[in-house]
Amino acid sequence: MKTVSIAIVGLGSIAEYHLRAFRKTEGCRLHAVMSRKRETVERVVKDYDVEQGYVRWEDVLTDADVEAVVLCTPNDTHYAMTVQALNAGKHVLVEKPLAGNVQEAEDLCRLAERCGRRLMVAMTARFTPQYLTAWHCLRSGTIGEPIQFIIRWLEPKTIGINWEKKPVPVDAVTGTVLYHHGSHMLDAALWFAEDEPAEVYAVGTRHQRLMDDVAVIVKTRRGQLITSVHSFNAPAKTHDFVAVGTRGILEINAYERLSLNGEIRIQTTWQQGLEQGVDNQSLEFIQSLQADREPIASGRQVLPSFRVLEQAYALTVRQGAL
Numbered sequence: 001m002k003t004v005s006i007a008i009v010g011l012g013s014i015a016e017y018h019l020r021a022f023r024k025t026e027g028c029r030l031h032a033v034m035s036r037k038r039e040t041v042e043r044v045v046k047d048y049d050v051e052q053g054y055v056r057w058e059d060v061l062t063d064a065d066v067e068a069v070v071l072c073t074p075n076d077t078h079y080a081m082t083v084q085a086l087n088a089g090k091h092v093l094v095e096k097p098l099a100g101n102v103q104e105a106e107d108l109c110r111l112a113e114r115c116g117r118r119l120m121v122a123m124t125a126r127f128t129p130q131y132l133t134a135w136h137c138l139r140s141g142t143i144g145e146p147i148q149f150i151i152r153w154l155e156p157k158t159i160g161i162n163w164e165k166k167p168v169p170v171d172a173v174t175g176t177v178l179y180h181h182g183s184h185m186l187d188a189a190l191w192f193a194e195d196e197p198a199e200v201y202a203v204g205t206r207h208q209r210l211m212d213d214v215a216v217i218v219k220t221r222r223g224q225l226i227t228s229v230h231s232f233n234a235p236a237k238t239h240d241f242v243a244v245g246t247r248g249i250l251e252i253n254a255y256e257r258l259s260l261n262g263e264i265r266i267q268t269t270w271q272q273g274l275e276q277g278v279d280n281q282s283l284e285f286i287q288s289l290q291a292d293r294e295p296i297a298s299g300r301q302v303l304p305s306f307r308v309l310e311q312a313y314a315l316t317v318r319q320g321a322l
């Protein structure tokens with residue numbers, strides 16, 4: 001299999017996970033990194049033994065050795081930088097959210113197809129051992145026909161402070177709890193359901209500066225129900241995802257535990273679950289490029305959840321929740 005040469009762009013918190021993962025991904029050469037702060041670039045080049053360190057995005061785009069870019073930059077840069085990378089002939093793995101709205105997300109999918117390049121979104125939850133194994137269980141009919149997916153993703157969080165307690169820029173739409181956590185969970189639920197959304201209902205409230213409590217209900221075309229409840233205002237973390245089938249129940253707790261009918265199948269720490277998720281995600285990106293096939297969590301696959309997010313957001317705006 002040929003080796004794929006990549007560049008990682010935007011060297012902040014999540015980039016460290018990508019750097020560690022891609023450095024050990026078989027078939028991948030970590031050729032370049034880029035961020036605007038020179039001292040960060042110099043540190044990463046040294047720590048991860050990278051061939052090229054850039055502070056200008058244009059240098060990544062014109063580097064003929066870069067076949068694929070991994071965009072770990074803030075949300076409001078994803079659309080424009082993905083357009084530029086695809087137009088420069090690069091494959092793209094972009095951090096979530098794919099773009100700022102459905103129109104942009106659809107544009108990106110079409111552009112990737114026109115350019116003959118692969119577009120994947122870092123829906124990392126899908127790739128954690130817990131969610132990946134649950135997906136295989138569902139496909140093999142372990143719990144029969146899935147009827148409902150029930151999600152509670154509640155935690156204390158200050159808007160504008162990231163998961164590593166660092167201030168980060170916040171976009172008015174994608175900074176809401178709906179997009180921030182809902183993007184992962186609604187995507188995972190629709191992936192599990194293997195179905196398109198048919199009806200979307202949502203209510204939201206705001207305690208901080210953007211919507212920070214929301215409940216979304218989706219009915220799929222085949223009649224499966226998804227209930228996804230998210231909060232930035234819970235005093236402690238509760239992260240669970242329950243799949244109810246005609247013959248059994250799967251339960252995922254955070255990126256830690258997977259149980260089948262109450263029996264534990266996988267148990268890791270959150271950190272291990274996340275690290276393994278990023279490792280699997282990186283491997284999937286590289287292997288899809290080597291095999292010239294659509295990756296899991298391609299732009300197209302993520303679009304249905306993006307449509308749900310946009311509809312849910314519009315409903316909460318109409319209610320005056322924001």
Ligand SMILES: NC(=O)c1ccc[n+]([C@@H]2O[C@H](COP(=O)([O-])OP(=O)(O)OC[C@H]3O[C@@H](n4cnc5c(N)ncnc54)[C@H](OP(=O)(O)O)[C@@H]3O)[C@@H](O)[C@H]2O)c1
Nearest residue numbers: 010011012013014035036037072073074075095096124162
């Ligand atoms: N998949 C997941 O589970 C997951 C988890 C966490 C975060 N994320 C996503 O990852 C992205 C980054 O989040 P983060 O928490 O890592 O934020 P972060 O720590 O602020 O990192 C982003 C970095 O991008 C760099 N940057 C900003 N604008 C740039 C530009 N125009 N060109 C190049 N580099 C630029 C900044 O460094 P310089 O100042 O050096 O340029 C900054 O350090 C967000 O979209 C977030 O939603 C996903």
